[in-house]
Amino acid sequence: MGSPPRKPTMQDVSRLAGVSPMTVSRVLxxxxxxxxxxxxxxxEAVAQxxxxxxxxxxxxxxxxxxxIAVILPTLTNANFADTAHGLTEALRPADYQPLIGYTMYRLDEEExxxxxxxxxxxxxxxxxxTVHTKAASELLHQAGVPVVEIWERPDRPIDRAVGFSNHEAGRAAARRLIALGHRRIGALGPGIDGAARDFRGEDRLAGFAAALREAGLGDELVLRHGEPPVSFDHGARALAVLLERAGDVEAVFAVSDIAAVGALMECRRRGIRVPEDLSLIGFGDFEIxxxxxxxxxxxxxxAQRIGRRTGELLLALLGKGSPAGEPASLDVGFELVVRETTAAARRERGGEP
Amino acid sequence: MGSPPRKPTMQDVSRLAGVSPMTVSRVLxxxxxxxxxxxxxxxEAVAQxxxxxxxxxxxxxxxxxxxIAVILPTLTNANFADTAHGLTEALRPADYQPLIGYTMYRLDEEExxxxxxxxxxxxxxxxxxTVHTKAASELLHQAGVPVVEIWERPDRPIDRAVGFSNHEAGRAAARRLIALGHRRIGALGPGIDGAARDFRGEDRLAGFAAALREAGLGDELVLRHGEPPVSFDHGARALAVLLERAGDVEAVFAVSDIAAVGALMECRRRGIRVPEDLSLIGFGDFEIxxxxxxxxxxxxxxAQRIGRRTGELLLALLGKGSPAGEPASLDVGFELVVRETTAAARRERGGEP
DNA sequence: CTGAAAGCGCTTACAG
DNA sequence: CTGAAAGCGCTTACAG
Structure with a gap:
């Protein structure tokens, strides 16, 4: 059996083919x-x-x-998995290899x-x-290669950005609930005091709170609670806290559909009807x-488009795609989807007291 | 501004520190x-x-x-995302970098x-x-590094394996439905004639069919239909096909919970009560x-454990973990979870005609 | 079209 | 404890 056979090198190929290594290199x-x-x-030598x-x-x-280095908060979130998928697909024809890592929502891990x-x-x-440790920011600034921050719209991008305004997404959710006539409006979002932080969720929550205040409504029912990643259970418990604080809450925004589903289940357990007793909006358009x-x-x-557009931008920047003047920052937008968990406030419908 | 500054090398560091490159290498x-x-x-020179x-x-x-190369069918499936997560976590302390790729269920892409x-x-x-193209098998056999096939129990592993018997999982589903007294039993699984193949799903389906036959029941309602990845819609349409073929089907196994949920929704649309009119078992224990x-x-x-155990096995094989004699093949098993979509056959309960 | 030389930026394997 | 030499397996940049 002998020692494990050394892996053949280009030199081995060149000898077998009777040419120089350079020629092998060129053929490949x-x-x-x-x-x-x-x-x-x-x-033939290569094959043999x-x-x-x-x-x-x-x-x-x-x-x-x-x-291509790709750094995401987690892979076990359909949105980020979709983004990774879109990015990989866009890069595939150019033979780039994504190097995927995830931070578990921790800045130190990101660094x-x-x-x-x-x-x-x-x-x-x-x-x-777009939030990084000081050292991480420096590393990215001096990386000497294109850097694309995604899933947000940074005020001062390190280099490029592909995403949307989470703040505006939160505002859109608030506008919708306000337009339905609700006044006692709450929200469920991530805590801001742990090692794991969901800055995008925080931003949505901030936008939501800002819109409430601008409408002359209080933002005291905007809950910042628990560490990411969000879970059904987290959504359920957060809603329980909110109900304890304000049993008369009429409408709730959850910064993720995952939390919204958890909240919905908590409502079912408590006999709270959705949307008759409580309106609910989530975020992310998750399948569930x-x-x-x-x-x-x-x-x-x-989410997949964020990945795809990022990939296309990179191909252009790296000289493999259309030589267009690529914008520094790309907004992929978002869209309010009305389904079955929101309804007009009762007082506006002249409903029960 | 000048030309873009060259990235500092170990040589630069060594000069600034007044030592040889070897010393820098050792410090690091x-x-x-x-x-x-x-x-x-x-x-200090490194920092500066x-x-x-x-x-x-x-x-x-x-x-x-x-x-560590990690090749999965897709990332946009919670099970495989969990496996990738568990594997990454297990490898993290040893500073291995997973190189994740996905095949979209295609053998040519895998190769x-x-x-x-x-x-x-x-x-x-x-x-x-455990199913690979001939060329892919050869590549793996001659890789000269540990190879772990996961999510199955191969008869002849290339090297190591961490998984479970999909065939037995299918049999377990069949046994459950048979034990409930059902006779007209069907199944929804992946087609076997496309470029994309879900061999694990096929194996579960084969085990299911085998158990039906052994029980003296027909396997003509075992449907192989559609290309992976499976979707809700796929499950819904497959159930429609099955109902057309056999309106009197009493129980159905779907090779993925995703398909099972789709089938469940189709039942709702058709006014078929689950489990009263139809029993349903899925696979994978997806959150939805x-x-x-x-x-x-x-x-x-x-799924996460498959990843974690694979990571631990690799650390042992690569000399970074416990020096135990690692088994060639590890069975992580599976577990039947009874919930709300199966019920005893009506005839056994003396129910309606 | 093909090849000989040099070098990419580190670490290995010796020496001192 | 520290360093000089050699080399990992390719590609770049010239030559012919």
Whole structure:
């Protein structure tokens, strides 16, 4: 049996084919630049030895890794999984390899990941969010490659951005509930004192609260509660807290459909009818919100499109796509989706006392 | 402004610190092996230059990339996302970087990915499934690193395996429905004639059909229909086809909870009561099946544990974990979860005609 | 069209 | 404890 066979190198291939390593390199990189018989001999040697090129060496030599660093809060969230999917699809034809990592909503973990990924010399960095540690910001600023912040619209992007205004999404939710005539309006969102932070959810919540205040309504029922990632259970418990604080709450915005579904289940347990007794809006247009009964009103964001547009932007920036003058910042927008969990306030319908 | 500043190298650091590059390398790899004052000077230079080591060069030199290739059918499936999560968590303390790719349930895409990833010289390969193209199998056999096939129990693993028997899971579903007294039993599973194949789903379906036959029941209502990835809509349409073929079907197994939920919705639209008129079992214990009304009976698999155990196995194999004699193949099992969508056959309850 | 030389930025393996 | 030399396996940049 002997010692484990060394992996064949380009040198081994070149010897077997009777050519120089450079010729093997050319055949693999651009077969056209080599005459037909030479090419055939080389490819035969490649096949015979089952040669798999060493991109580690190739990357060092060419100073091109074909890596795109992608940093997300989590993969176990359909929205971010969709974004990763869209991005991967957009990059696939150009043979870029996404290097995916997730932070579990922690800035310290994000910094660690950014550092670890930059060590791999990616050709671009995609990162969800615009809030970073000071060191992480510095690393990104000096990365020397395109940086795209996604899922937000930063005031001062590090480089590029593809996303939407979470603040405005929160405002849209508030406007909808206010327009329905509700006055006692609450919200369920992430806490702001843990190591794990959902800054986008916080931003939606802030926009929601701002819109309430502008309408002359109080924002004291805007709850910041619990650490991300959000869960059904979290939504249920947050609603319970809210009900304890204000049994007369008429309408609630949850910064994620996941929390909204949890809140809906808590309502069912308590015999609170949705939307007759309580209106509910979520965020994210998760499948479960679409399919549950009643189906949940939400703010839809095309998560896959964020990934796809980011990928297209990168291809352009990296010289692999259309040479258009790409905008620094792209807004993919959002959309209010009215379904079965909101209704007009009773007083406006002249309903029960 | 000048030309973009070149990224600092270890050489730059060494010059600034007044030491040799080797000393910088040692400080970064194992600070203890360098005297305190030298170490401090080096770390100061690192900080001042904002030096980020080049792991591409380091990997080539040390022949260690710290990459673990992870190949999954898709990321937009909670089960596989959970597995990726568990694996990443297990590997994190050892500073391995998962290199995640997904095949969209296509074997040709899997082969392409395996080749692309082996070019990155990963220290191990994790791949969902045991069915591969001939070329992919060869690549894995000759990878020269540990290979772990997951989410199945292969008869002849390439190297290691962490998973469970999908065939047995299907049988368990059938046994449950048979024990409830049902005779006209159907199933909804993936088609077997497209480019995208869900071999694990097919295996569950085959186990289910086998159990029906052994019980003396026909398997003609076992439907193989549609390409993965499965969707609600797919489940709904498959059930419609099944009902057309056999309006008197009493019980149905869907190879994924996603399809089961779709089927459940189709029942609602048609006024078919679940479980009174039709019993339903899914697979995977997806959150939506747990939360929908009625909640769906299912076969639970601990997807995150598959990832975690795979990670632990790799750490052991790569000499970073407990030096235990790791088994070649690990069965994480599965569990029948009874909820609200199955009921005894009417004839056994003496129900309506 | 093909090849010899040099070098990418590190770490290994010796020396001192 | 520290360093000089060699080399990892490719590609770049010239030559011919």
């Amino acid at each position: 990189a651009d077969p056209q630049r080599v005459t037909e018989p030479t090419r055939r001999r080389v490819l 030895l089952r040669y798999v090129p060493d991109m580690v060496a190739g990357s060092l030599s060419s100073r091109r890794t074909s890596f 660690r990941l950014i550092r670890a990924m930059l060590a791999r010399r990616p050709e671009a960095v995609v990162v969800a969010g 919100g679409r399919q549950c009964v009643p189906s949940i009103d939400t703010i839809r964001v095309d | 790899a194992d600070p203890q092996r360098v005297t305190e004052p030298t170490r401090r000077r080096v770390l 230059l904002r030096y980020v080591p080049d792991m591409v060069a380091g990997s080539l030199s040390s022949r260690r990339t710290s990459f 392409r990915l395996i080749r692309a990833m082996l070019a990155r010289r990963p220290e191990a390969v994790v791949v969902a499934g 099946g747990r939360q929908c009304v009625p909640s769906i009976d299912t076969i639970r698999v601990d």
